[in-house]
Amino acid sequence: LATELPGTRRPGGRTERTRAAVVQATLELLAERGVTQLTVEAVAERSGVHRSTIHRRWASVDGLVAAALRSATEHHWAPADTGTFEGDLRELLLEVVRSFTEPGHRELPTASVVAAFHSQPAADALHGFYQDRHARAAALVARAAARGEIPEATDAAEVIRNACGPLFYRLFISREPLTPGHARTCAAATTAATRAGAFEAR
Amino acid sequence: LATELPGTRRPGGRTERTRAAVVQATLELLAERGVTQLTVEAVAERSGVHRSTIHRRWASVDGLVAAALRSATEHHWAPADTGTFEGDLRELLLEVVRSFTEPGHRELPTASVVAAFHSQPAADALHGFYQDRHARAAALVARAAARGEIPEATDAAEVIRNACGPLFYRLFISREPLTPGHARTCAAATTAATRAGAFEAR
Amino acid sequence: LATELPGTRRPGGRTERTRAAVVQATLELLAERGVTQLTVEAVAERSGVHRSTIHRRWASVDGLVAAALRSATEHHWAPADTGTFEGDLRELLLEVVRSFTEPGHRELPTASVVAAFHSQPAADALHGFYQDRHARAAALVARAAARGEIPEATDAAEVIRNACGPLFYRLFISREPLTPGHARTCAAATTAATRAGAFEAR
Amino acid sequence: LATELPGTRRPGGRTERTRAAVVQATLELLAERGVTQLTVEAVAERSGVHRSTIHRRWASVDGLVAAALRSATEHHWAPADTGTFEGDLRELLLEVVRSFTEPGHRELPTASVVAAFHSQPAADALHGFYQDRHARAAALVARAAARGEIPEATDAAEVIRNACGPLFYRLFISREPLTPGHARTCAAATTAATRAGAFEAR
DNA sequence: TGTTAACCGAGACGGTACGTCGCGTCTTTCT
DNA sequence: AGAAAGACGCGACGTACCGTCTCGGTTAACA
Numbered sequence: 001l002a003t004e005l006p007g008t009r010r011p012g013g014r015t016e017r018t019r020a021a022v023v024q025a026t027l028e029l030l031a032e033r034g035v036t037q038l039t040v041e042a043v044a045e046r047s048g049v050h051r052s053t054i055h056r057r058w059a060s061v062d063g064l065v066a067a068a069l070r071s072a073t074e075h076h077w078a079p080a081d082t083g084t085f086e087g088d089l090r091e092l093l094l095e096v097v098r099s100f101t102e103p104g105h106r107e108l109p110t111a112s113v114v115a116a117f118h119s120q121p122a123a124d125a126l127h128g129f130y131q132d133r134h135a136r137a138a139a140l141v142a143r144a145a146a147r148g149e150i151p152e153a154t155d156a157a158e159v160i161r162n163a164c165g166p167l168f169y170r171l172f173i174s175r176e177p178l179t180p181g182h183a184r185t186c187a188a189a190t191t192a193a194t195r196a197g198a199f200e201a202r
Numbered sequence: 203l204a205t206e207l208p209g210t211r212r213p214g215g216r217t218e219r220t221r222a223a224v225v226q227a228t229l230e231l232l233a234e235r236g237v238t239q240l241t242v243e244a245v246a247e248r249s250g251v252h253r254s255t256i257h258r259r260w261a262s263v264d265g266l267v268a269a270a271l272r273s274a275t276e277h278h279w280a281p282a283d284t285g286t287f288e289g290d291l292r293e294l295l296l297e298v299v300r301s302f303t304e305p306g307h308r309e310l311p312t313a314s315v316v317a318a319f320h321s322q323p324a325a326d327a328l329h330g331f332y333q334d335r336h337a338r339a340a341a342l343v344a345r346a347a348a349r350g351e352i353p354e355a356t357d358a359a360e361v362i363r364n365a366c367g368p369l370f371y372r373l374f375i376s377r378e379p380l381t382p383g384h385a386r387t388c389a390a391a392t393t394a395a396t397r398a399g400a401f402e403a404r
Numbered sequence: 405l406a407t408e409l410p411g412t413r414r415p416g417g418r419t420e421r422t423r424a425a426v427v428q429a430t431l432e433l434l435a436e437r438g439v440t441q442l443t444v445e446a447v448a449e450r451s452g453v454h455r456s457t458i459h460r461r462w463a464s465v466d467g468l469v470a471a472a473l474r475s476a477t478e479h480h481w482a483p484a485d486t487g488t489f490e491g492d493l494r495e496l497l498l499e500v501v502r503s504f505t506e507p508g509h510r511e512l513p514t515a516s517v518v519a520a521f522h523s524q525p526a527a528d529a530l531h532g533f534y535q536d537r538h539a540r541a542a543a544l545v546a547r548a549a550a551r552g553e554i555p556e557a558t559d560a561a562e563v564i565r566n567a568c569g570p571l572f573y574r575l576f577i578s579r580e581p582l583t584p585g586h587a588r589t590c591a592a593a594t595t596a597a598t599r600a601g602a603f604e605a606r
Numbered sequence: 607l608a609t610e611l612p613g614t615r616r617p618g619g620r621t622e623r624t625r626a627a628v629v630q631a632t633l634e635l636l637a638e639r640g641v642t643q644l645t646v647e648a649v650a651e652r653s654g655v656h657r658s659t660i661h662r663r664w665a666s667v668d669g670l671v672a673a674a675l676r677s678a679t680e681h682h683w684a685p686a687d688t689g690t691f692e693g694d695l696r697e698l699l700l701e702v703v704r705s706f707t708e709p710g711h712r713e714l715p716t717a718s719v720v721a722a723f724h725s726q727p728a729a730d731a732l733h734g735f736y737q738d739r740h741a742r743a744a745a746l747v748a749r750a751a752a753r754g755e756i757p758e759a760t761d762a763a764e765v766i767r768n769a770c771g772p773l774f775y776r777l778f779i780s781r782e783p784l785t786p787g788h789a790r791t792c793a794a795a796t797t798a799a800t801r802a803g804a805f806e807a808r
Numbered sequence: 809t810g811t812t813a814a815c816c817g818a819g820a821c822g823g824t825a826c827g828t829c830g831c832g833t834c835t836t837t838c839t
Numbered sequence: 840a841g842a843a844a845g846a847c848g849c850g851a852c853g854t855a856c857c858g859t860c861t862c863g864g865t866t867a868a869c870a
Contacts, residue, residue, distance in 0.1 A: 010836050010845055018847075036320055041825060050848050055827060057846090114319045116377060117312075118238055123377050130376035161376065162391055165367030173370050174332035174363065175318060175325050189364055189392075189400035196394035198387070212814055212867050220816075243856060252817050257858065259815095440724055445830060454843060459832060518723045520781060522642055527781050534780035565780065566795055569771030577774050578736035578767065579722060579729050593768055593796075593804035600798035602791065612820060620861085621820065647851060656822045661853060663820095 007057045021047040022054060026068040031107040035065060035115045062119030069112050069125035079137050085144035086191040089163055092137065093183035096167055101178055113172065134160055150194045158199045163190040209259045223249040224256060228270040233309040237267060237317045264321030271314050271327040281339050287346035288393040291365055294339065295385035298369055303380055315374065336362050352396045360401045365392040425451040426458060430472040435511040439469060439519045466523030473516050473529040483541050489548035490595040493567055496541065497587035500571055505582055517576065538564050554598045562603045567594040613663045627653040628660060632674040637713040641671060641721045668725030675718050675731035685743050691750035692797040695769055698743065699789035702773055707784055719778065740766050756800045764805045769796040 007015055025047035029038050038061055044051040058064045080091040100106050112129070115122035138156035145152055166186050170176045193199065209217055227249035231240050240263055246253040260266045282293040302308050314331070317324035336359040343358035368388050372378045395401065429451035433442050442465055448455040462468045484495040504510050516533070519526035542560035549556055570590050574580045597603065613621055631653035635644050644667055650657040664670045686697040706712050718735070721728035744762035751758055772792050776782045799805065 006846060013836055014834085015836080015846065034319075039825065040827090051826095052828085052849075053847055060827080110319075113375065114316075116374070117236075117316045117319070126375070127377040130378075134376070158387065161371050162368045162388070164375070165369070165371035166364045167367070168371050168375050169363050169367035172318070172374065173315065173328070173366070174336070175329040176332075185360065185400070186364070189395035192395045192398035192400050193391035196398070198391035198394050208815060215867055216865080217815065217867080241856065242858090253857095254818075254859090255816055262858085438723075443830060444832090454845095455831090456833090456844070457842090460842095464831080514723075517779065518720075520778070521640075521720045521723070530779070531781040534782075538780070562791065565775050566772045566792070568779070569773070569775035570768045571771070572775050572779050573767050573771035576722070576778065577719065577732070577770070578740070579733040580736075589764065589804070590768070593799035596799045596802035596804050597795035600802070602795035602798050615819060624821080645851065646853090657852095658823075658854085659821055666853080 005057060005059075018049050018053065019057075022049050022058070022064070023068050023071050025049075026064050027072065027108065030065065030068060030111040030115075031104075034107065035061075035111050035118060038065065038111075040064070062115075062121055065111075065115040065119065066121030066125045069115065069122060069129065072108070072112075073125065073129045073132065077133070077136055079140040081140075081143065085140075085147075085149045085194070086187050088140045088144070089159075089190055090184055090187035092140065092160075093163055093167060093187055094180055096164055097178055097180055097183045100167075100171055151197050151200050153200045154194060155199045155201045159190060159194055162193065162199065163187065207259060207261075220249075220251050220255065221259075224251050224260070224266070225270050225273050227251075228266050229274060229310065232267065232270060232313040232317075233306075236309065237263075237313050237320060240267065242266070264317075264323055267313075267317045268321065268323030268327050271317065271324060271331070274310065274314075275327065275331045275334065279335070279338055281342040283342075283345065287342075287349075287351045287396070288389050290342045290346070291361075291392055292386055292389035294342065294362075295365055295369060295389055296382055298366055299380055299382055299385045302369075302373055353399050353402050355402045356396060357401045357403045361392060361396055364395065364401065365389065422451075422453050422457065423461075426453050426462070426468070427472050427475050429453075430468050431476060431512065434469065434472060434515045434519075438511065439465075439515050439522060442469065444468070466519075466525055469515075469519045469523060470525030470529050473519065473526060473533070476512065476516075477529065477533045477536070481537070481540055483544040485544075485547065489544075489551075489553045489598070490591050492544040492548070493563075493594055494588055494591035496544065496564075497567055497571060497591050498584055500568055501582055501584055501587045504571075504575055555601050555604050557604045558598060559603045559605045563594060563598055566597065566603065567591065611663055611665070624655050624659065625663075628655050628664070628670070629674050629677050631655075632670050633678065633714065636671065636674060636717040636721075637710075640713065641667075641717050641724060644671065644717075646670070666725075668721075668727055671717075671721040671725065672727030672731045675721065675728060675735065678714070678718075679731070679735045679738060683739070683742055685746040687746075687749065691746075691753075691755045691800070692793050694746040694750070695765075695796055696790055696793035698746065698766075699769055699773060699793050700786055702770055703784055703786055703789045706773075706777055757803050757806050759806045760800060761805045761807045765796060765800055768799065768805065769793065 007019060022043060025043045026038070029042055029046060033042075040051055040054055040061060043049075043064060044054055047054075054064070058067060079088055080095075082088050082091055098105075099109050112122070112126055116126040117123075134157040137160045141150070141154055141156035141159055144150045145154060163186050166189075167178060167182060170178045170182065209221060224245060227245045228240070231244055231248060235244075242253060242256050242263060245251075245266060246256055249256075256266070260269060281290055282297075284290050284293055300307075301311050314324070314328055318328040319325075339362045340358035343352070343356055343361055346352045347354055347356060365388050368391075369380060369384060372380045372384065426447060429447045430442070433446050433450060437446075444455055444458055444465060447453075447468060448458055451458075458468070462471060483492055484499075486492050486495055502509075503513050516526070516530055520530040521527075538561040541564045545554070545558055545560035545563055548554045549558060567590050570593075571582060571586060574582045574586060613625060628649060631649045632644070635648055635652060639648075646657055646660055646667060649655075649670060650660055653660075660670065664673060685694055686701075688694050688697055704711075705715050718728070718732055722732040723729075740763040743766045747756070747760055747762035747765055750756045751760060769792050772795075773784060773788060776784045776788065
């Protein structure tokens with residue numbers, strides 16, 4: 001049936017206040033406990049919104065998480081400009097390292113990743129987030145190409161994926177420690193590969 | 203005092219049969235439904251072992267998963283030998299791509315990754331698995347160094363991490379499609395970076 | 405001060421159409437599902453009147469039921485005239501048996517009885533209905549008295565109660581089957597008792 | 607599936623204590639609030655037994671009520687012996703009047719009647735109760751027949767139904783007041799009808 | 809080869825969270 | 840300005856698992 005969900009027809013006043021309270025509570029609890037411990041019950045209590053209202057509008061924990069992630073995506077971001085390709089890359093990777101290691105901050109981004117394993121909406125939200133990141137990071141690659149540091153036809157997104165990949169690998173796959181030093185190594189490696197033309201579009 | 207778990211004092215006969223049945227059932231269900239849908243109830247039913255017994259010996263779903271992963275790790279593996287560094291790398295990466303994309307097979311490895319987010323034992327098991335992989339893959343790097351393809355002092359594990367990272371990034375972070383083509387790109391990029399000395403120890 | 409209910413000030417046009425639709429839907433659903441399953445939700449859907457409107461005008465399910473019962477009571481009835489006291493009584497009782505046993509018809513009268521347990525308005529409506537019945541049935545007793553079949557001072561309502569009581573007892577108390585045969589037995593018994601003067605007013 | 611309900615396989619110790627506590631709480635709440643207001647929640651709280659346990663063993667409010675009624679049936683009863691048929695009948699009817707009118711006592715029997723409208727198990731329990739009553743009351747009829755007060759072949763159950771019916775009619779159908787005086791009228795009427803042979807078996 | 813400690817099967821319960829339904833009360837929005 | 844329609848608070852339901860407890864019955868391992 002997929003009858004239209006509540007909250008779309010009268011999106012002002014109380015409805016909006018409810019939405020905001022719930023999203024806020026979800027983000028907090030996501031950071032505090034992670035997706036697995038996130039319960040509708042807790043969100044209801046923290047937000048002061050009744051449990052059944054949450055079920056009506058977000059259907060389940062998945063929907064809640066997806067909505068929270070979407071809302072978290074809405075802030076703008078741009079890569080730092082250090083003047084060199086490797087420097088820019090290093091800054092970007094250091095930011096990744098920081099956001100996934102600093103206690104008190106890493107919980108939310110980590111939760112996003114976990115959530116994506118549990119629900120399609122969350123996976124979509126995560127995908128959207130990184131698409132956005134890739135697009136914004138392309139600026140960094142364009143600058144380097146303009147400076148002649150790297151080949152003209154370099155695939156920007158691929159550069160980013162190659163630079164970030166190993167960091168996430170340590171975090172979530174081999175489960176090894178991650179330090180700023182690794183960001184530097186990755187920046188160097190990716191720079192070398194890029195200069196060598198490994199990411200030239202076909 | 204964590205009183206010794208059952209199943210250690212008399213590890214033969216029925217005890218062993220029980221263990222095997224439970225681990226088998228867990229692996230199957232892990233593959234079929236993923237960690238999130240894995241319930242003690244289902245494992246009990248599938249294995250024919252009573253729920254109480256499972257709780258007694260494995261305490262919880264986490265323990266169940268960790269045990270299953272440990273048992274799944276016990277088979278030996280060695281990187282293919284194609285004669286060239288890039289070739290070896292490519293084969294290794296293709297294997298990764300296959301094991302995480304082939305329907306009917308990808309479920310278990312994926313479940314391992316997810317499980318690690320949910321329980322420390324599972325995280326440890328995953329870590330152990332990849333430590334083993336890195337150690338075995340070192341052979342590939344040693345061969346290349348012996349052939350003079352890459353610098354002597356190359357950090358083998360770091361090579362592997364850099365090569366695999368981007369693939370996992372696509373799979374679990376940016377949630378983009380993963381194809382054999384990506385394995386080739388990564389192999390090439392890592393080869394370039396390695397030759398350029400990006401992974402020389404310190 | 406019970407603020408005047410809506411629908412009393414402007415009882416024409418749309419207001420009246422709404423009332424009729426709601427009452428009609430209530431009667432239908434009462435017959436189809438019984439009081440217990442009767443929900444404002446269902447009445448709203450069936451009648452095409454918004455739930456809030458129903459709440460405004462009938463306050464609750466009770467009010468709905470009471471209104472429906474009142475409207476159902478408004479048809480006129482008179483006992484059959486067979487020429488004899490016992491014959492008249494038998495006809496009346498057969499009518500009772502029929503109206504409470506015929507599938508497709510028994511639901512509404514049964515629902516009235518049940519409803520009376522749940523709400524005072526419904527109980528009042530039911531009481532009113534039977535008061536009316538008793539008054540009309542008095543004609544039957546008067547005829548018999550005029551014919552000299554039974555004592556002059558016979559309490560008509562009491563005759564009816566005694567005749568009908570056992571049938572309802574089977575239906576709703578001892579929960580035994582009810583057939584036309586029982587109507588005959590009751591008619592005979594009541595006739596005997598009446599002739600013997602058991603129902604002479606004090 | 608109708609898999610056997612819990613509480614049947616190990617009917618001693620804790621299981622029995624649980625059962626008793628729940629039945630007791632149900633009876634109390636039934637008397638205090640009536641069937642309609644009876645909730646599993648309240649029974650759980652009052653009995654100290656967990657809600658899910660109640661659901662497991664009694665499935666729903668219906669089952670709860672039925673069990674309570676069955677247990678209430680288990681006490682033995684015998685009609686008083688006054689020496690005369692009409693006297694015995696009068697005593698019996700006075701008992702009915704009392705049990706359905708005395709505040710603080712009438713609630714439970716009334717609730718039984720209402721419950722029977724709501725669930726088959728409750729209806730069955732009620733039927734069982736009255737079958738038992740009819741059987742026990744037969745003694746009264748037998749005594750009268752032995753004394754030669756009434757015909758030999760009198761159908762005892764039918765006598766009881768005819769005597770009680772009008773009282774219940776007042777209570778639950780026409781919703782009129784019920785007093786001890788009505789018991790006397792009914793006893794007299796039924797005595798007259800019985801003596802006249804109205805309840806002789808076929 | 810017995811014994812006996814260890815393990816397992818089985819039933820029941822307390823407990824947490826879920827998702828659903830229905831009621832009755834606001835309150836936004838639209839006419 | 841006022842009603843209709845939308846959203847919410849609230850209470851209860853029934854379900855699914857979890858983890859615990861208490862029996863009693865087997866059985867592996869050791870004397």
